[in-house]
Amino acid sequence: MSTTPPQLSEVEHVKTANRYLRGTIAESLNNRLTGALNPDDTHIIKFHGSYQQTDRDRDSERKRQKLEPLFSFMIRVRVPGGVATAPQWQRMDALADAYGNGTLKLTTRQTFQLHGVLKRDLRPTIQGFNDSLLDSIAGCGNVNRNVMCNVNPHESRGHGEVQALAAAISAHLTPRTTAYHEIWLDGELQNTTEATDDAEPVYGKTYLPRKFKIALNLPPYNDSDIFSNDIGLIAIEENGQLLGFNVAVGGGLGMTFNQPETYPRLADLIGFVPTEKVVDVCEKIVTIQRDWGNRANRKLSLLKYTIDRAGLPAFVAELHQRLGYALAGTRPYQFHSSSDAFGWTGNADGLSHLVLSVEGGRVLDCPGYGLKSALHEISAFHTGEFRLTGNQNLILANIEPAHRIRIQAILEAHGAGPKAEQLTALRRNALACVALPTCSQAFAEAERYLPQLLDKLDAIIRAHGLAEAGILVRMTGCPNRCARPYLGEIALVGKAPGRYNLYLGANHAGERLNKLYREMLDEDGILRELAPLLAAYAVERQPGEGFGDFVVRTGVVKATLFGLDFHA
Structure with missing residues (x-):
């Protein structure tokens, strides 16, 4: 058997030397001669939830003026299950104005994105949402990203349990490194020359070969598009009681043009697990991908390719071995929709929920349409949540009866009232x-x-x-x-x-x-x-x-x- 070490991609070499997600980000932030990071740090900062970008509309003009590209950063804030409080919404709204481009982007993974943040403003921006108990660690990068869950609270009595499980999975698979806190919150880097993989018990020193995504859903709604995820968890209820989850593995939708070896793939159902064992099952699947995933060719490094290369039976056998038991057979379920149910639900005698259509997920103000201002005003008194859907829309959830008419009036005054019935489906x-x-x-x-x-x-x-x-x-x-x-x-x-x-x-x-x-x-x-x-x-x-x-x-x-x- 050959003992030649496996070839690694450039990014794997960068991760090997990154000191548990520290890299030279601190030095990059202190370099005032450029709006960009050191090249290697553009890979590592993704683990902290940010991508370095340029304004491509202005690239040609800046090049003509012999200026460097207009570098800025997108920051993606984790919101497990898409549930944010009114104070958190207020903080994100304020940060978008103070440091971003004045808009909020609601993503298809139920997260907030801020766009147009300059390098000098990265630290105060991250400190800003940290103050409201939000963070961006693992918003991007080769780790498990924001855990999705369908969010409309009227759908099922078991919804709260599923939402809590999404948060538990997210917490368990969050990187343990202290680099995030050191770089963004207190600025004091620790000596890590003696660190071992114990610092990251799930991920190890070089984390995963590529990004990893998990979603949960309660049938009959599939608004998280379960089968597009590395792990999809389908809640199984019986007589209103949550029994556990069908487990699907190997979904992913990215590909590369003219490279037929890359392709989208839907996840395969592999069994059923009781609720109390779900977090452990997710961890073991992540560790298989950590150990088996392709670290030479990033285009073929996602879990879907790992499974097709090894074969699903071999993958499931390895999972059972690491768990110490076999998953049970899948339970019956049925999905009928992956869309959001717009408008009001609930009734005037109890808590209500309003699903708002947000075109492109972009929360902004423009002539005749002041959604951002309306939501800012509502966030000052709303006692429920702002729930981000997997379809880039927004739910004002758990609205008190006394607030329903007021919320409706504010939205209409800003030209942003519930208008789904006026739009085509x-x-x-x-x-x-x-x-x-x-x-x-x-x-x-x-x-x-x-x-x-x-x-x-x-x-x-x-x-x-x-x-x-x-x-x-x-x-x-x-x-x-x-x-x-x-x-x-x-x-x-x-x-x-x-x-x-x-x-x-x-x-x-x-x-x-x-x-x-x-x-x-x-x-x-x-x-x-x-x-x-x-x-x-x-x-x-x-x-x-x-x-x-x-x-x-x-x-x-x-x-x-x-x-x-x-x-x-």
Whole structure:
């Protein structure tokens, strides 16, 4: 047997020398000659929840003026299960104004993102949300990221237990290093030359090969898109009692154009576990990926590739060995929707909940629409929570009866009242990633362009009587997973400026991938391809049939149930 050590990627070498996520970040922050970090630190700061970015709209002009790019930072704040208090919302809102670009981004992983933070403002920003018991450690990086959970509290009596479990998993898998506290909160770095892997009992010195994601859901709602996660946990209830969870492993939606060895994949169900053992099961799955994952080629280093390379039976056998017992057989369940239920729920005699549509997840003020100001005013007296959904929307949860009319009036006064009934279901359900100008991976627009495209799709939708047909539209600026594009019934994935690949055929329950239908379409091409399909759907669909099911049934695209079939 060869004793040649395995080849490691550049990032693995950086992680080896990073001193448990310290790197030279402190020195980078003190360098006032540039708005950027040292190159190696751009990898390590991701573990602290931040990405270094540039304003690509201004790159050419700054280059002409012989200036360095306008560097800034995105900070992603963890919100386990998407539940934030009113004071936490107030703090994030204030920090966006003080140090960011004045807006809040609600992400598809139920987190806050601040954009446009300058290097000199990173420390006061992080200290600011730390004061409200929020943090950004593990917001990004090669660790378990924000743990998702469907958030509408009226869905089930067991919801509180599931939410608590999401928080427990998040806490257990948070990195143990003190580097975050040292760099951002007190500025005193510790001597780590003698540190061992005991400092990170789950992750070890070099953490995971790539990012890792976990989500929980209560059927029949799949708004966390369970099967797109490395670990998906499906709550099983009986007579109102939470029994445990079906466990699914190996989901992930990112890929790379022209590299068919990369592909989106849905997670496989592997068994059932009682609630009290869920955290341990998650830990053991993480450690298998830590030990088995590909550390040579980052494009093939996610858990989905580990499982397909080793084989699911071998992976499950290893899990059972590490647990010391076998998972039980999966329990019956059924999903019927991955969308949010907009508007008011509850009644005037008790606590109410309001699900607000937030286009692109961007909380801002603009002429005639003052959502950010309205929520700022509401946060001053609301005693419930601000709950971020996995679909970039917001729930004002547990509203006291005395506050319901007041909240409604404030939203309407700012032009931001519940208007879901005025929007097509297509628009309400649409997702978009940030893309340009700040994302370095983006080939095309997404968040800034999608509303313009939806205006034109809405006209087609309304003309065919499909205003309430809940078609799932997803748009991304690149083939990565930020808006879960490959679970869209209609997905547009940016391939070049103004050009998108069109994918069709996922289903509403989040249990089937879509399939490439056309490539390199401009706006006219997108409308030309979709218009006849939507017209046919309006006339020929069967009762209750979704658009994705329709295009599969009629042979427009083939059903894609397995990642290895995605490119077929």
